[in-house]
Amino acid sequence: MAGGDLEPVIGLEIHVQLRTATKMFCGCALGFGEPPNTRTCPVCLGLPGALPVANAEAIHYGLMIGMALDSELAPVSTFHRKNYFYPDLPKGYQISQFDLPLCSGGKLGEVNIHRVHLEEDAAKLNHAGASGRIEGADSSIVDFNRGGTPLAEIVTEPELRSAEQVGEWLRLLRTTLRTLGVSDVNMEEGSLRCDANISLRPVGTDQLGTKTELKNMNSFRFIERGIRAEVERQRAIIEAGETVTQETLHFDPKSESITSLRSKEEAHDYRYFPEPDLPPVVITEEMLARAAASLPELPAAREQRYIETLSLSPETARVFAWRAELADYFDAVCAADQSLDPHVAANWVTELQGRLGDEEAEDSKVTAAALAQLAAMVVSSQVNQGGAKQVLDQLVAAGGEPASIVADQGLEAVGGADELAPIVAAALEANPELTERLRSGDMKPIGVIVGEVMKQTRGRADGKEVTALVRKQLGLS
Amino acid sequence: MAGDIQSLSATAAAEAIANGGLTRSELFEHYRIRAAADTLNAFTWVADVEPAPVDGALGGVPLAVKDLFCTEGIPSQAGSKILAGYCPPYTATAVANLEAAGAAVLGKTNQDEFAMGSSNENSAFGPVLNPWDHSRVPGGSSGGSAAAVAAGLAPWALGTDTGGSIRQPAALCGIVGLKPTYGAVSRYGMIAFASSLDSAGPLTRDVADAALCYRHMVGRDGNDATSVVFPEPIETPTAERLDGLTLAVPTALVDGEGIEPGVRQSFEASLDTARSLGATIIDCEIPSARYALSAYYVIAPAEASSNLSRFDGVRYGLRVDESNLDAMYTETRHDGFGAEVKRRILIGTYALSSGYYDAYYGRAQRVRTLVARELAGIFERADFIVTPTSPTVAFGLGDRTSDPLAMYLSDLFTIPMSLAGTPAISIPSGLSEGLPVGLQICGPAFSENRILGAAHALEGAIGFDGSVTWGGAN
Ligand SMILES: [Zn+2]
Numbered sequence: 001m002a003g004g005d006l007e008p009v010i011g012l013e014i015h016v017q018l019r020t021a022t023k024m025f026c027g028c029a030l031g032f033g034e035p036p037n038t039r040t041c042p043v044c045l046g047l048p049g050a051l052p053v054a055n056a057e058a059i060h061y062g063l064m065i066g067m068a069l070d071s072e073l074a075p076v077s078t079f080h081r082k083n084y085f086y087p088d089l090p091k092g093y094q095i096s097q098f099d100l101p102l103c104s105g106g107k108l109g110e111v112n113i114h115r116v117h118l119e120e121d122a123a124k125l126n127h128a129g130a131s132g133r134i135e136g137a138d139s140s141i142v143d144f145n146r147g148g149t150p151l152a153e154i155v156t157e158p159e160l161r162s163a164e165q166v167g168e169w170l171r172l173l174r175t176t177l178r179t180l181g182v183s184d185v186n187m188e189e190g191s192l193r194c195d196a197n198i199s200l201r202p203v204g205t206d207q208l209g210t211k212t213e214l215k216n217m218n219s220f221r222f223i224e225r226g227i228r229a230e231v232e233r234q235r236a237i238i239e240a241g242e243t244v245t246q247e248t249l250h251f252d253p254k255s256e257s258i259t260s261l262r263s264k265e266e267a268h269d270y271r272y273f274p275e276p277d278l279p280p281v282v283i284t285e286e287m288l289a290r291a292a293a294s295l296p297e298l299p300a301a302r303e304q305r306y307i308e309t310l311s312l313s314p315e316t317a318r319v320f321a322w323r324a325e326l327a328d329y330f331d332a333v334c335a336a337d338q339s340l341d342p343h344v345a346a347n348w349v350t351e352l353q354g355r356l357g358d359e360e361a362e363d364s365k366v367t368a369a370a371l372a373q374l375a376a377m378v379v380s381s382q383v384n385q386g387g388a389k390q391v392l393d394q395l396v397a398a399g400g401e402p403a404s405i406v407a408d409q410g411l412e413a414v415g416g417a418d419e420l421a422p423i424v425a426a427a428l429e430a431n432p433e434l435t436e437r438l439r440s441g442d443m444k445p446i447g448v449i450v451g452e453v454m455k456q457t458r459g460r461a462d463g464k465e466v467t468a469l470v471r472k473q474l475g476l477s
Numbered sequence: 478m479a480g481d482i483q484s485l486s487a488t489a490a491a492e493a494i495a496n497g498g499l500t501r502s503e504l505f506e507h508y509r510i511r512a513a514a515d516t517l518n519a520f521t522w523v524a525d526v527e528p529a530p531v532d533g534a535l536g537g538v539p540l541a542v543k544d545l546f547c548t549e550g551i552p553s554q555a556g557s558k559i560l561a562g563y564c565p566p567y568t569a570t571a572v573a574n575l576e577a578a579g580a581a582v583l584g585k586t587n588q589d590e591f592a593m594g595s596s597n598e599n600s601a602f603g604p605v606l607n608p609w610d611h612s613r614v615p616g617g618s619s620g621g622s623a624a625a626v627a628a629g630l631a632p633w634a635l636g637t638d639t640g641g642s643i644r645q646p647a648a649l650c651g652i653v654g655l656k657p658t659y660g661a662v663s664r665y666g667m668i669a670f671a672s673s674l675d676s677a678g679p680l681t682r683d684v685a686d687a688a689l690c691y692r693h694m695v696g697r698d699g700n701d702a703t704s705v706v707f708p709e710p711i712e713t714p715t716a717e718r719l720d721g722l723t724l725a726v727p728t729a730l731v732d733g734e735g736i737e738p739g740v741r742q743s744f745e746a747s748l749d750t751a752r753s754l755g756a757t758i759i760d761c762e763i764p765s766a767r768y769a770l771s772a773y774y775v776i777a778p779a780e781a782s783s784n785l786s787r788f789d790g791v792r793y794g795l796r797v798d799e800s801n802l803d804a805m806y807t808e809t810r811h812d813g814f815g816a817e818v819k820r821r822i823l824i825g826t827y828a829l830s831s832g833y834y835d836a837y838y839g840r841a842q843r844v845r846t847l848v849a850r851e852l853a854g855i856f857e858r859a860d861f862i863v864t865p866t867s868p869t870v871a872f873g874l875g876d877r878t879s880d881p882l883a884m885y886l887s888d889l890f891t892i893p894m895s896l897a898g899t900p901a902i903s904i905p906s907g908l909s910e911g912l913p914v915g916l917q918i919c920g921p922a923f924s925e926n927r928i929l930g931a932a933h934a935l936e937g938a939i940g941f942d943g944s945v946t947w948g949g950a951n
Contacts, residue, residue: 042566048788049545083782091787142791273779
């Protein structure tokens with residue numbers, strides 16, 4: 001096998017915390033940073049005698065997700081118990097789904113979905129001591145506020161082929177979920193968590209290699225870096241003629257190192273069996289109708305609309321639609337000035353996002369109305385491209401209104417023969433040699449003359465207009 | 478007056494309080510003193526003072542509650558060392574419903590640990606003695622509740638029945654025990670043994686008391702997703718005849734080995750009584766009954782193995798401190814659970830293991846479906862199925878502790894109804910060698926009113942006198 005080309009085979013398991021009012025199986029409000037163990041009750045503490053009752057809103061959200069992912073929705077869905085001992089699991093089992101998940105199959109972007117099921121989140125453990133893990137901790141304390149938060153687990157088919165593709169697809173998923181309004185989908189805060197199953201195989205074959213599971217990566221950057229590191233680790237093993245061991249791994253973004261959490265031999269036997277405390281969930285026509293009526297415009301539809309109705313380029317349409325915040329901002333710019341050509345609006349939104357990097361436009365100091373005004377001023381030649389970019393820099397830095405920045409700083413476009421002709425004439429006069437060359441048909445120095453005019457007007461003139469005036473004054477038409 | 482109070486059934490006591498012939502406090506104090514002086518080890522906790530009175534149909538009649546019902550601020554230990562001293566922050570729905578109707582909690586009663594047992598010898602708080610013969614067991618797992626009612630230490634009591642745990646101790650102690658339709662009474666706050674089988678019901682001196690208590694237990698509970706609305710009110714039984722009713726006897730089951738001749742005789746006499754009241758007796762077959770016991774001893778331990786995982790030493794109950802997590806789990810559960818509980822956790826864990834699930838749990842569930850179907854078939858031809866409640870009268874303390882399989886046979890006649898989720902009552906049918914024998918009457922789901930009616934008619938005709946165990950009516 002050594003020497004042959006290898007390709008990664010990656011499947012994802014994504015846990016999404018649902019933003020319901022209450023927990024999955026009890027009436028406790030969801031926790032948002034309250035003091036530890038203040039969002040608890042007998043049910044989510046696993047007290048003796050307490051019983052779960054399934055949250056209808058979580059099932060509704062699950063159906064919405066299934067519809068958005070084009071899944072098949074089960075007419076009857078059951079909960080199972082997944083049994084294992086851990087201090088963050090108060091009942092000694094997690095209520096999850098097994099052979100009758102709420103949603104089966106489906107597709108998002110180019111990636112097929114295997115299933116989507118509902119379950120409950122574990123509590124949060126804090127370990128005192130240097131290790132930061134339960135092994136070697138002096139003591140560990142449990143905060144049950146998070147325990148019982150509704151989770152949707154989304155499992156993809158193993159169809160992703162690179163870390164970059166994973167990053168891009170996860171952004172689409174995140175945008176889809178955010179658009180649905182079912183989750184905060186915040187990786188840093190843990191409302192979106194991703195595990196990746198990774199193996200390598202010779203290009204062109206469909207055999208599956210031994211896979212490893214990379215756990216709990218909590219940012220898009222770490223996911224991409226973690227997957228890249230694991231792919232390289234496996235490649236090195238295979239190319240050395242050795243075999244990959246099936247195990248669960250942890251990626252430490254600080255050291256870029258991968259460590260084993262447990263091997264296949266240590267894998268749990270979860271002893272799944274149907275949860276006897278919960279009757280099967282029967283999905284009624286009413287529930288389906290309500291979920292369908294709750295669906296907003298999803299990224300794929302938005303992308304289509306941008307291309308077909310607004311004539312944006314497919315690339316721009318996808319960049320905007322797959323990043324809901326950006327698309328929302330673009331829509332706001334268009335709405336602020338309905339006479340604005342969407343292309344122009346799109347260019348300025350792209351220009352702004354380029355200056356913001358990871359920051360969202362809606363969180364920046366540039367309001368959609370300000371950006372729309374700036375774009376309109378360019379269209380009506382009140383300010384030229386260069387001046388407008390200077391205004392945008394100032395908007396990004398300090399906010400404000402474009403018209404007043406332009407006025408305050410004298411950035412109005414200088415244009416029209418009346419204003420520009422004397423400046424052009426002066427520039428030609430000041431450079432007799434170059435003027436002579438231009439007259440003789442050597443057009444190379446024209447840039448110098450235009451540059452001189454731009455310098456005199458502090459960049460407020462329009463380059464094309466200046467060029468035209470130079471030619472006119474030299475009789476070159 | 479004490480003798481008069483003692484002779485009152487719960488129904489009669491509630492009436493006496495309602496019409497001013499008796500005060501709540503007199504009644505409560507009468508039983509509180511008796512319960513506190515308990516020599517049968519029937520109680521694990523007895524109230525010091527009368528609870529604040531609540532107006533209601535039950536008029537303050539004291540209630541003994543099986544230990545596994547959670548009662549706020551009162552020890553609720555499920556007969557286990559792992560919960561020794563545990564006081565829950567909330568009260569089980571069944572108890573809360575009875576309190577809301579005016580019942581006053583008198584005490585908590587001893588039981589087999591986590592309801593696993595048929596003799597009450599599996600309690601971490603020691604065995605309960607049968608009031609008819611202190612060298613014998615009261616049955617289990619609701620042995621404390623049955624002994625307390627039979628000995629007149631409480632007018633009535635709550636128990637739970639998973640495979641026979643109300644009916645069998647009621648039979649062995651000579652009182653009435655009702656196992657309801659599964660789901661009719663909320664399980665919220667009942668420390669779970671086997672979730673798909675656990676049913677809460679009353680243990681009482683007579684059938685009318687069972688109906689009165691049960692009336693205030695039933696109802697859909699938003700905290701128990703498996704609870705259901707009972708389709709009709711629970712009536713006070715008044716029937717004295719069985720005219721037009723058909724009683725089916727599963728002959729092969731009743732004729733099986735292991736049934737004591739005295740029990741058999743009492744059962745035959747009950748059938749004669751039923752005939753004399755106008756009933757028709759027919760034969761029936763429950764072919765899957767021979768597998769029911771095995772299926773039960775897969776399903777119940779499987780669910781229990783999972784239900785008991787929460788007793789891990791992390792949040793409540795016993796914790797054995799150790800240097801690492803696995804050792805803490807192991808030692809806590811090693812010290813906290815008794816032998817029978819450990820046995821069933823092991824059986825259940827095995828039955829659910831990857832690779833064995835279909836052969837054990839899956840197959841047991843198919844037997845369960847079959848049993849339910851066969852019973853439903855019989856109820857198309859008959860109003861009730863009748864059997865002895867237990868194949869034997871109360872056995873000696875220690876007689877079966879070394880032979881779990883012999884112990885499991887105690888539930889031979891009660892388990893099919895548990896698997897099917899259908900209601901059944903046990904009433905005293907007479908004595909064998911001076912010890913009570915129980916008659917089990919079973920009907921289809923939600924037939925409690927009819928079962929109570931038939932039981933009332935037979936009770937009147939049989940005329941069993943259980944008062945000897947509390948010193949007679951004086
Ligand atoms: Zn809760």
